Structures are given as structure tokens and as C-alpha cells.
Amino acid sequence: MSAPLSTASERPTYAAVLRVPHVRRTFAASLVARLPYGTVSLSVMLSVTRATGSYAVAGTVLALFGATAVLLSPLRAALVDRYGPRRALLPMALLYAGALSLLAAVTWRPGAPALLPAALATAAGACAPPLGPTLRALWGGLFDDRRLVKRAYGLDAVAEELTFVAGPLLVGALVRYAPPAAGVALSALLVTAGTIAFVTSPAVPGVRPSAERPSRSKGRLRGARGLVEPVLVAGGVGLAVGALDLLVMAFAEQRRYGDDIVAWVLAALSAGSAAGGLLNGAVEWRGSPRVRLPLLGAGLGLAVAAAGFAPGLGVLAVTVICAGLFIAPALTTSYLLADESAPEGSRTQAGAWVNTAVNAGMAGGSAAVGALLGRLPLGWCFAVSGGVTLTAAMAALAAAAPARRR
Known part of the structure; x- marks a missing residue:
């Protein structure tokens, strides 16, 4: 990664965080990519319930999605550490979005078999890109003042909290005019667009040269x-x-x-x-x-x-x-x-x-x-x-x- 982009003379405020070059773009892109945190669970639950007619199936599908997303998160993060955000995040996001898009197609109308949504949700959870941890790992390299790093973490925590408020409201507005599966499709679109914008930001490091990659023992x-x-x-x-x-x-x-x-x-x-x-x-x-x-x-x-x-x-x-x-x-x-x-x-x-x-x-x-x-x-x-x-x-x-x- 390049040298830190801020100076110690910057006053440690939230505004000072956003004035650092490329931070606004990187932060905004990550929020777009992470907005599905607040839209996808509700959308999956509603769409699978409507498609299968079973709350039990919907609960199982959501549990499989959450389990693979949570339990495999450290492994996906290790790939980001080893190969760099640009090389690791984009394939994950595309696979994640692809599985969600297929899930949306399968659950668009009633009559979907239970096993297919379960398999697609499991695949989507396994590929969920660790955008939050990746952004937070970047903060220390973007600022040379630890007080600004602290402000950045605080700003990020608040913004992520608000995605869980805005996400369900967005889904609630969408399902008035479209099937619930449209919320799943929207989640796929947001994570794709946001991740592309995030990994192409100048603040995000590119592919690591082989000499700079951490060894397997260091990566643990x-x-x-x-x-x-x-x-x-x-x-x-x-x-x-x-x-x-x-x-x-x-x-x-x-x-x-x-x-x-x-x-x-x-x-x-x-x-x-x-x-x-x-x-x-x-x-x-x-x-x-x-x-x-x-x-x-x-x-x-x-x-x-x-x-x-x-x-x-x-x-x-x-x-x-x-x-x-x-x-x-x-x-x-x-x-x-x-x-x-x-x-x-x-x-x-x-x-x-x-x-x-x-x-x-x-x-x-x-x-x-x-x-x-x-x-x-x-x-x-x-x-x-x-x-x-x-x-x-x-x-x-x-x-x-x-x-x-x-």
C-alpha cells in the first residue's frame, strides 16, 4: 500500500476523515456494497416463504445462508489478506451476486422446490465478500494519526448501523410494487456495483507482488x-x-x-x-x-x-x-x-x-x-x-x- 494519505496536522474530526483524498469515494462505495447486509435477509425470507409456501423452509434457507456467511468469514478474509482486495473481493462478489440472482429467479413465482433455494442460499453465503473487515483493515494505512483512525472506525460503525435501518425500509417500499424476489435481485446489483467501485478506488491496494504476500504461517x-x-x-x-x-x-x-x-x-x-x-x-x-x-x-x-x-x-x-x-x-x-x-x-x-x-x-x-x-x-x-x-x-x-x- 502507498504511504498514508493524511497528515498529523489535520484536526481529528469526522470532517477531517472525509477530507483525506479518496476516502469519500472508498467509504461510499463500501456502503453501497454493504447495504445488502440490511436488505438480503428480509428479502430472502419473504421470497422463499412466498415461493414455497412454508415458513419452516424459509427459516432453514435463511439459517443456511447465515451459517455459511458467518462461519466461512475468516477464511474469505484470509484470501483478501493473501491476494489483496482487488484480486480476492471481486470474484467473491460476482459469485455471491450470481447465486443471489439465481435465487431471485427461482423464487420469483410460487412453486419453487425447497432444495434449490436452500442450495443457492448456501452457495451465496459461502461467497459473501468481507467488505467491512477489508475497509477497516485499510483505515490504518490511510491515516498517519491514530486519532483519525479512531474517528474513521466510529464513522464506519455508525454508517453500518444505519444500513440495518435503511435496508428493511428499502425492501418494504420495493415489495409494494414488485415480488419479494426483487429485493434479492436488488441485493445482488448493489453488492456488484459497490464492490467494483470499491476495488477500483485509488485507496485500495492492487494485486500483491509475490514477494509481499504473507506466508501461510504468517497469514494465520x-x-x-x-x-x-x-x-x-x-x-x-x-x-x-x-x-x-x-x-x-x-x-x-x-x-x-x-x-x-x-x-x-x-x-x-x-x-x-x-x-x-x-x-x-x-x-x-x-x-x-x-x-x-x-x-x-x-x-x-x-x-x-x-x-x-x-x-x-x-x-x-x-x-x-x-x-x-x-x-x-x-x-x-x-x-x-x-x-x-x-x-x-x-x-x-x-x-x-x-x-x-x-x-x-x-x-x-x-x-x-x-x-x-x-x-x-x-x-x-x-x-x-x-x-x-x-x-x-x-x-x-x-x-x-x-x-x-x-
Whole structure:
């Protein structure tokens, strides 16, 4: 990669991040390519349900898509580290988009056999390009001031959060005029266009010369003990978010609120996360991020547990917003620590492991709460979810203690 494109004299603000040459183009392209994060799951669920007439089939297809996307993420990130973003990302994006396009065609009309959508969704998940980890791995090379790197991570966390708000709204508007499979096709188009724009940006390194490629042993994250803390906290954050989706729905159902209320409360969670991310990026923290990260995870766990005591919707919404304030800062700090802990040539993989922890935590949180609801009072379900997140944060604090002593 070329020399950093910023200067230390730049004032460390969000505007200063976007003034660095090529950053606006690269960042915007990555957001277009990552917008399918917010559109594809809902589109797949709706299109497969309509095509097969079965919620069970749709759930299985979505689970296969998510499992391959999450579990193979570190492997795909290793390919990016080894061969460079331009050489690795574009084939992945084209294969991913091709599988989604075929899935859209198969589910456009009712009557699709169950096995075909399942196979195509599995193939799509296996090829999903790790655009988020790749962009975050680039930040350290684009700025020579670590304060600007921190601002960039904060800006990225907030923008990614907003894709999960804008994506479902976009799908909701689209299905008024077209079959749900159109949302799957749109996801394929967005990831293709965004990835092409991303890899052709001057800020993105080209094909690595063979002499610069990391060896296979270096490409593995052996000895990267510093990753334990961010991965643990990220997993706890993901668990809390996955649990809250079902817990808020159960809260609304128990008190006979409408489904639209659930959407508004979960939107409040995203709004709180966005506000927390912007605040975290703007403040010059004096404490060590390795101490701050477990505290952020602990704050989230306590807020989730406290939400179980909410007597009504208003208090629940406020508590959920407070929980959201910890999400983006915890994830931003996790990504920063992962990047700092990664061996040379493995930075994309390090970010992918944090991503994997978040997504696995979300899946685990949803599954665990789904099993607990009906067996425990709702307040206890909130308490258990918050307690597990708090435990993950304390385990991360214990894991970081030897590093601090050294």
C-alpha cells in the first residue's frame, strides 16, 4: 500500500476523515456494497416463504445462508489478506451476486422446490465478500494519526448501523410494487456495483507482488492473544442484540402492543447505537481501550438486564436506547484492538473474527432466548441475557490482565 494519505496536522474530526483524498469515494462505495447486509435477509425470507409456501423452509434457507456467511468469514478474509482486495473481493462478489440472482429467479413465482433455494442460499453465503473487515483493515494505512483512525472506525460503525435501518425500509417500499424476489435481485446489483467501485478506488491496494504476500504461517493468527478480548466482548454484544430482538417482541405481545411498536423500539436501539458511536469517536478517551472495552460490554449487559424491570413501553424504550449507547462504541473499540493485535498481513482476518463473533452471538442469543421464553418469566429472560453479556465482558477483562502487566 502507498504511504498514508493524511497528515498529523489535520484536526481529528469526522470532517477531517472525509477530507483525506479518496476516502469519500472508498467509504461510499463500501456502503453501497454493504447495504445488502440490511436488505438480503428480509428479502430472502419473504421470497422463499412466498415461493414455497412454508415458513419452516424459509427459516432453514435463511439459517443456511447465515451459517455459511458467518462461519466461512475468516477464511474469505484470509484470501483478501493473501491476494489483496482487488484480486480476492471481486470474484467473491460476482459469485455471491450470481447465486443471489439465481435465487431471485427461482423464487420469483410460487412453486419453487425447497432444495434449490436452500442450495443457492448456501452457495451465496459461502461467497459473501468481507467488505467491512477489508475497509477497516485499510483505515490504518490511510491515516498517519491514530486519532483519525479512531474517528474513521466510529464513522464506519455508525454508517453500518444505519444500513440495518435503511435496508428493511428499502425492501418494504420495493415489495409494494414488485415480488419479494426483487429485493434479492436488488441485493445482488448493489453488492456488484459497490464492490467494483470499491476495488477500483485509488485507496485500495492492487494485486500483491509475490514477494509481499504473507506466508501461510504468517497469514494465520497464531499467537494473536490480543484478539481474545475483542472477540469475547463482540460475541457478548452480538448475543445481547440478538436476544433483544425477541425480548422486545415478547414484551409487546405480553402487553398487547401492535407489531409496529416492536419496529419503533428496535429502531430506538439502532438510534442509541448510532449516537453512542458518534460520541465515542468524538471524545478523547484517556483510559486504555483494553480497560474501556470490557466496561462498555458490562454497561450493555446491565442495561439489557435492567430492561426486564420496565413497567411499560416508555421506560422500555428509554432503557433500550441506553443499551444502544454501548453497542457501537463496544464494536468500534473491538475492531480497533483487533487491528492493533493482528500480525502483519492478517488485519482483514482479525476484523473478520470480530465480525464472526458478533454474528455468532446474535444467532446464539436469538436461539437461547427463543428456548427460554415460555419457560422463564420475561424479566428473568432479560436478566439472563444481560448476565451472559456481562460475564463475557468480565472474562475479557480477565483475559486482558496479563497483557496489561506486560
